[in-house]
Amino acid sequence: MTRSAALxxxxxxxxxxxxxxxxxxxxxxxxxxTVPERGVELEQWLTDQHRQGPTHASETGVWWAPVIGITxxxxxxxxxxxxxxxxxxxxxxxxxxxxxxxLRWRLVTSDPVDAPDWVPYVRVAIKKPITETEAAEVDxxxxxxxxxxxxxxxxxxxVYGDVxxxxxxxxxxxxxxxxxxxxxxxxxxxxxxxxxxxxxxxSDDDWVTVGPNLSWTHGRFWVSASYGIGVYNIATAGAPxxxxxxxx
Amino acid sequence: xxxxxxxAIVIAAPAxxxxxxxxxxxxxxxxxxxxxxIDATGAIVYLxxxxxxxxxxxxxxxxxxxxxxxxxxxxTAGQTISFPNADPILHNVFSRSAARPFDLGSYRRGDxxxxxxxxxxxxxxxxxxxxxxAATILVLPNRKFARVAADGTFAIADVxxxxxxxxxxxxxxxxxxxxxxxxxxxxxxxxxxxxxxGVEPAHVNKYGEKYRDPGKYRD
Numbered sequence: 001m002t003r004s005a006a007l008x009x010x011x012x013x014x015x016x017x018x019x020x021x022x023x024x025x026x027x028x029x030x031x032x033x034t035v036p037e038r039g040v041e042l043e044q045w046l047t048d049q050h051r052q053g054p055t056h057a058s059e060t061g062v063w064w065a066p067v068i069g070i071t072x073x074x075x076x077x078x079x080x081x082x083x084x085x086x087x088x089x090x091x092x093x094x095x096x097x098x099x100x101x102x103l104r105w106r107l108v109t110s111d112p113v114d115a116p117d118w119v120p121y122v123r124v125a126i127k128k129p130i131t132e133t134e135a136a137e138v139d140x141x142x143x144x145x146x147x148x149x150x151x152x153x154x155x156x157x158x159v160y161g162d163v164x165x166x167x168x169x170x171x172x173x174x175x176x177x178x179x180x181x182x183x184x185x186x187x188x189x190x191x192x193x194x195x196x197x198x199x200x201x202x203s204d205d206d207w208v209t210v211g212p213n214l215s216w217t218h219g220r221f222w223v224s225a226s227y228g229i230g231v232y233n234i235a236t237a238g239a240p241x242x243x244x245x246x247x248x
Numbered sequence: 249x250x251x252x253x254x255x256a257i258v259i260a261a262p263a264x265x266x267x268x269x270x271x272x273x274x275x276x277x278x279x280x281x282x283x284x285x286i287d288a289t290g291a292i293v294y295l296x297x298x299x300x301x302x303x304x305x306x307x308x309x310x311x312x313x314x315x316x317x318x319x320x321x322x323x324t325a326g327q328t329i330s331f332p333n334a335d336p337i338l339h340n341v342f343s344r345s346a347a348r349p350f351d352l353g354s355y356r357r358g359d360x361x362x363x364x365x366x367x368x369x370x371x372x373x374x375x376x377x378x379x380x381x382a383a384t385i386l387v388l389p390n391r392k393f394a395r396v397a398a399d400g401t402f403a404i405a406d407v408x409x410x411x412x413x414x415x416x417x418x419x420x421x422x423x424x425x426x427x428x429x430x431x432x433x434x435x436x437x438x439x440x441x442x443x444x445x446g447v448e449p450a451h452v453n454k455y456g457e458k459y460r461d462p463g464k465y466r467d
Contacts, residue, residue: 036352036353037355038340038353038354038355039354069353071353072352072353111350111363112349113348113350113364114364219455219456219457220457247455
């Protein structure tokens, strides 16, 4: 018997993998990982925007939700949101803004070995604004991620509707970003994100931002953040968003 | 689990499996951490140095009475293992092994999940809820392996002609025992392997943390 190539002996010593960086690697963008079946994460976002439009609207938002793994590819978030707002037309106020439900569906396996490089993902949400009794808010996004070695990229396209009786406001949002693994737990990258009115709204509400991002994971904790630098209709103070979560 | 187990798995270019191979037969003895002989039943002997395609069979590792049954499995790279839960409680099967990390999530009695193992390596499997549950999967490059019988003997048939490395391994082994073996057509190659077993090492949960008080928050 002949062997066609030299043998390569690997001493496999039951090596353990390090924790993988984050379920999301981006601030403003959605990513494509999901919580394992029956897993639960408590997820928070903190968002800051200061518009340059005629009313100089500022908004700081807190988003909090338990995220529950329905299957390994479908998760349910039950968010509650608080906001602080201020503009030239209104006094500063802090209030409970809305609550709702959000379904996120990863369309391919979540297994780290079997998953394809390209991962499609869909999210849909319906929310009830607290301050508007006759209104509902609906939004949804299509997300596509691509992973190759240390590189992970996503593209998002979404739509958002503030549905009143005969007074609907629709807008679209989109963005793209890249994240590069620096260490097992840390990733760095950048992202572009923007929102544009479609119907019923004002172009004063349109804005675009671009900026760096980072994500870090340790054990059951992950955090991701982006600092959006104003490109269009966003003050130079920037538009940061930070997300973090603890898994149980 | 920080096993210092040097499971040397040889990834070879596919050797030509000659018709009319031979057998590798022999015995395995296992000593415990006190140096005294213990039952070798269930230890696995495998050969490396050549590759073979995986069979279609799907072996099963059952979660039963808060244990994996069996707790040591050998498969061929490319095979899939089924992990049914036969306990009346939730289990969360996972592995942090670099050879094949996975997390099956939590699932209940009667549910089954499967996982493929495409590349050779040693995969330590645990339950994220019950720290006493531990199993090892040997993902081997070929189908030439055998389980050691109660009398300590084993036999591996249809081994291609050539010189290969034979290993014996059991859970919590300090390291696999190994020996070179030359197989000739139609003949038995007889070997003996001595294996030393240590204590079951501690391991962490799927987040890399120590398990919390094992008497609380269980079942």
